[in-house]
Amino acid sequence: MINDNGTLTENTSIIDSNNRGFNYGDMVFETMRCSIGKPLFWEDHYFRLMASMRILRMEIPMNFTMEFLEAQLVATLQANNLENQTARVKLAVFRNTGGLYTPKDNGVGFVIQASPLDEPFYLFRDEAYEVELFKDYYLAPGLLSTLKTNNRALNVVGSVFAKENNFHNCLLLNTNKNVVEALNGNVFLVNGNTIKTPPLADGCLKGIMRKQVMDLITSSKDYELEEASISPFELQKADELFITNVIGGIQPVSQYRKKVFAHKVAKDLFQKLNVKIRLTS
Structure with missing residues (x-):
């Protein structure tokens, strides 16, 4: 299940060919490690995301609060039956479709994906690297x-x-x-x-x-x-x-x-x- 702007869907082909993240790299994202339904270091991820959006001159929606986005992350985990284990979650924010290099507007959409991780904890790996x-x-x-x-x-x-x-x-x-x-x-x-x-x-x-x-x-x-x-x-x-x-x-x-x-x-x-x-x- 994927979270497409707050709607949970099984459709994995939700990005159309005009998506600005696809065409111009006009997208920022956060990859997070979640443990038992909770993203680790969520506050740091959130503030980095907000700073990145400002640097790229994206319009930050009024509802993009820390609480709202965390609830969306948790809902995505639950929809994928991952709320009781360790998971990798990617939150991608992209500017709205329209325009070429110059966007038609600075509004944004988001997609959240989640997948399981094998190890429940961080493991220290001292093998050959x-x-x-x-x-x-x-x-x-x-x-x-x-x-x-x-x-x-x-x-x-x-x-x-x-x-x-x-x-x-x-x-x-x-x-x-x-x-x-x-x-x-x-x-x-x-x-x-x-x-x-x-x-x-x-x-x-x-x-x-x-x-x-x-x-x-x-x-x-x-x-x-x-x-x-x-x-x-x-x-x-x-x-x-x-x-x-x-x-x-x-x-x-x-x-x-x-x-x-x-x-x-x-x-x-x-x-x-x-x-x-x-x-x-």
Whole structure:
């Protein structure tokens, strides 16, 4: 079942050929992990969605309150019999049909999809996980690159490259040749007790799990957070490297080229993350 502007329907072909998200990428979305009928970090997702819509000059409907959209998410979970398990939910907001590059109006519609996840909790995966730089194309540093839109050609081509070359993931560079993020998440680099992650100005996604991990680091006496550009040359000098996203949590990287990484800090932060989730659920 899909939630089409508040109407639950079994029709999975609700997007017509004139949809602006389909034609021009005129769409923002939030992918959430839901546990027993409740979206994790919902407040952060909601405010990121509202900020993204403002940046793209979409008109925010008066009924797009946090309570209204959460109720729509829950209704979609219930319609798919997923209210008592862990699920992946995607909330997509697109501008109304009409116009070419210039829209006829700035009103919006939304679609919500839900699917089950195998693991009920975040799992710490310390098996082999090798990454490589993807250097065929580059991200542009700037505000638009930080948004969750469906302009994801770079991520798709990079994912094909990773699959063809037997890598688990790839790291993306911006036009300044700095490491920005992974194909499906934010990047953190560990040296001693300093944990470094690229700033939003470099073009990395304003990730929800990125925010949770940064909060954990700044609230801990054991670590120091540094938001600064990461050169590719720093990767092989790092003690650890890990990737974050809201579906998988924290994924430690085991190898980049000839460098093999530890995962002690990643595991510690993973444990702190699960404690935080239990305390706020």
